Amino acid sequence: MQQLEQTLKAALSAAMQHVFGADVPAQQLALQPTRKDFAGSFTLVTFPFTKTLGKGPEQIGQALGEWLVTNEPAVTGYNVVKGFLNLEVAVQEWVKVFQQLRQQPADAPVATGGPQEVVVEYSSPNTNKPLHLGHLRNNFLGYSVAEILKATGATVSKVNLVNDRGIHICKSMLGYQIFGHAETPQEAGMKGDHLIGKYYVLFEKHYREQVKQLETDGVAADVAKRQAPMMLAAQDMLRAWEAGDEEVVNLWKQMNGWVYEGHNATYAAIGVDFDKFYYESGTYLLGKERVEEGLQKGVFFKKEDGSVWVDLKEEGLDEKLLLRADGTSVYITQDLGTAELKYQDFHYDLSVYVIADEQNYHMQVLKAVLKKLGKPYADAIYHLSYGMVDLPTGKMKTREGTVVDADELVSEVVEAAKAATLEKGKTEGLSEEEAQQLYHMLGLGALKYYLLKVDPKKRMLFNPEESVSLEGHTGPFIQYSHARISSIIRKAVERNIDFALVSDSISELQPTEIELVQEIARYSGAIAEAARIQSPAIIAQYAYDIAKAYNRFFTEVPIFPEPDETKRAFRVALSAQTGSVIKASMGLLGIQVPERM
């Protein structure tokens, strides 16, 4: 299609020359797709030329259209509406476009001139609780953006930075020590991450009671929060951990191990993966080195109490603490270390951080600090900032127990898909195992699509009912379209229809056929755009559009009843190509598509 557009632009440029004597290079001409309600496929907006040409917009459109129809064989007709010149393209041209598209596999890389060596950091859980709905948006986004960047030919490494140390980890450890009676996940009959989460919650519960007690005893609220025995004990434990206390470290290793097992099970269930794991316990010391480096270079400064700061007022930010007075690290300390480590490992020219937008300020600071340090990789850092997920009842809040658990949610969507599939009686001929796989594919397809179709930057609302919906603008709608196409291909093979080659001699195409060819051709552009703005929503919308276009084609145009052998083969080929593109585009979202459903 790029070729076709080039042809049209060149012709328009020539028309400008011949009709108006104006020198307008082809690159300066922007064509846009013609709106559905008008005849034609490409539109030139003529308003911008009224001044230089000294003519009215319609006059320009008429003259250019007239010239094209007589001089450019690819253009078979035109119409002018106000300042819009709509061009109709010859059927042969569309057949040619389709033939070219078929020569490459649907998942062939799309060169965009973008970054080549990329790291995408996502998921990055705390090791004191199971994953929840917010993590799911993060995980799906991270996985998908990585796949999209791969589709532009980049080498992409997915990494997970595990937040495995700090006061919150000690809280769950302490809760376990006090209330856990050394129970194991097996004994409790729980996944490891859920078990640890239970003790984190228990810690918080008892800690709050202590705070309340202190307050009723007349202690000021903020003092009570700091002085409650359980908080003091947690801080003791953190110090013991940093000092390498054997008992504490062993407990820490054991409990984190359980959490990793639990998280890994969730990752496997939702189909995301990582090339490398980083642990904050392994990077915070490196971060302290960066702070030292900044002091030596004179870009950081020390206050009287010994704490280390950076002044970012010139960058429009504020002063920022980098290291506490007692020498312990803060979040940004370890982030400095991790950034350095990632660069050593991958020498990236793009490093994506998939992190919620509540950390916009923090990420600005990180980038600014690395620039101050003169790090060559500072500019390559990109914060893929996504909005929080709200519930119909409002924000998710741990305190109020409104957090939607990832594992529970996954089993719910799978169950919903199962129920719907059974109700429709579509399990015929499937083994039990195949059926289970299908439910999982559909349930997860619904959930992933639901979370990915929204612009990542925007805050979104999670409606449980809509997230398991299988109709309308949903993942299963697209999966269904693919299953339908697969059915057509199976039948075509049974009937020995040869659709490997598409004849040049097709002289007529239905509007829905042209539309479908255009949609297929749009795929590479969608990838480029999605990669540029790092938005899976672009791909999600595209996959929906092409599925929609296919379903329209499917109901309007007969395939097997078509008596003309050439047309019939073309329609099967068109179906096959559409199926490949649907599969590939859904793959970029991390969603699988079934052969039947």
Place this chain on the structure above:
RNA sequence: GGUCGCGUAGCUCAACUGGAUAGAGCACCUGACUACGAAUCAGGAGGUUUGGGGUUCGACUCCCUACGCGACCA
């Protein structure tokens, strides 16, 4: 208090660098399964794009302002 972001149909979301009559889905109404899969398709109804100014041939998009919501920084 300071900084940043958001506001589009009853609800959830689209709208490429400023382009035509602002589009989908859900919900509501109507029609289409003895041609290939109805988890589908076609049609109807639904909008002062939060309000008010400005720039432009043209503004959901850019600028100013008011209001509302959210996040972050102390």
